[in-house]
């Protein structure tokens with residue numbers, strides 16, 4: 001008889017109240033997949049954007065749908081022909097088939113070995129956040145040592161990695177956050193931290209080479225004003241006004257992060273070397289996924305929210 005396990009499911013698009021803990025059938029891992037016994041799963045804004053139907057025109061899902069991407073856990077079973085991972089290994093990465101679950105299949109191309117130095121909960125904060133930060137700064141922003149970068153949303157699940165990677169690269173880093181997280185962002189390696197609740201970013205920052213905007217909305221206008229003429233704006237949370245872009249001769253890059261084994265392994269190495277910190281904002285049990293979504297939807301906080309699935 002097929003094995004059953006618990007997972008958070010939705011049967012319709014809707015708010016956090018749609019997230020229900022249910023018994024589901026554990027899928028078999030397919031070719032190039034392993035089945036992971038999930039210990040912890042990160043909660044990303046994209047998870048509630050999907051469950052609330054914000055992305056339904058660009059991303060189709062089938063109900064019942066299990067949300068969640070950023071997993072950390074133990075390999076329970078390997079799929080046909082898989083030799084890259086073995087049963088019993090501690091891994092972290094991305095599940096494409098629903099991570100808010102006791103078991104989930106994951107592609108071997110989006111998994112890496114978990115660093116021993118961090119817990120499963122900490123590892124579950126990494127995949128989407130760190131990948132987005134890395135690809136935004138380096139692949140799309142082409143950030144070089146000695147350049148100045150403004151990171152909007154520097155205390156968030158993406159921003160906290162962006163500050164660390166930009167500092168590691170040898171750039172001069174300016175980060176924006178609210179009063180409570182100013183010291184935190186400085187501790188990540190920011191040279192200058194701007195409290196956006198008391199200081200106007202556009203008045204305080206000028207002529208930066210690159211802006212990485214993780215906030216969107218009205219913040220995008222201040223991002224463009226802070227940019228040097230001909231500079232680059234990398235945005236992951238919205239599109240700026242065309243007229244403002246033309247005025248600054250700005251290069252604007254929007255992208256969707258692609259988690260990969262190689263990048264995850266790079267992050268694991270940086271963690272083992274003590275060069276990269278991970279930060280949990282709050283931990284909830286799997287059954288309280290609705291409360292976790294509610295908290296993530298505020299758009300404020302420091303670090304990544306995590307669901308603990310098993311000890």
Ligand SMILES: NC(=O)c1ccc[n+]([C@@H]2O[C@H](COP(=O)([O-])OP(=O)(O)OC[C@H]3O[C@@H](n4cnc5c(N)ncnc54)[C@H](OP(=O)(O)O)[C@@H]3O)[C@@H](O)[C@H]2O)c1
Pocket residue numbers: 044045046049128129132152153154155156157158159176177178179181196214215219236237255256257296299300301302303304
């Ligand atoms: N395109 C992609 O591939 C991609 C990938 C990942 C994420 N995203 C998107 O990027 C956005 C951020 O994701 P996340 O995971 O980092 O979210 P998050 O963990 O919820 O962090 C949001 C951060 O924004 C800060 N913030 C809010 N208003 C701000 C303002 N006006 N100025 C400066 N900082 C402000 C908050 O800090 P305070 O508490 O101090 O306000 C908080 O730390 C989301 O919209 C997400 O969907 C896109």
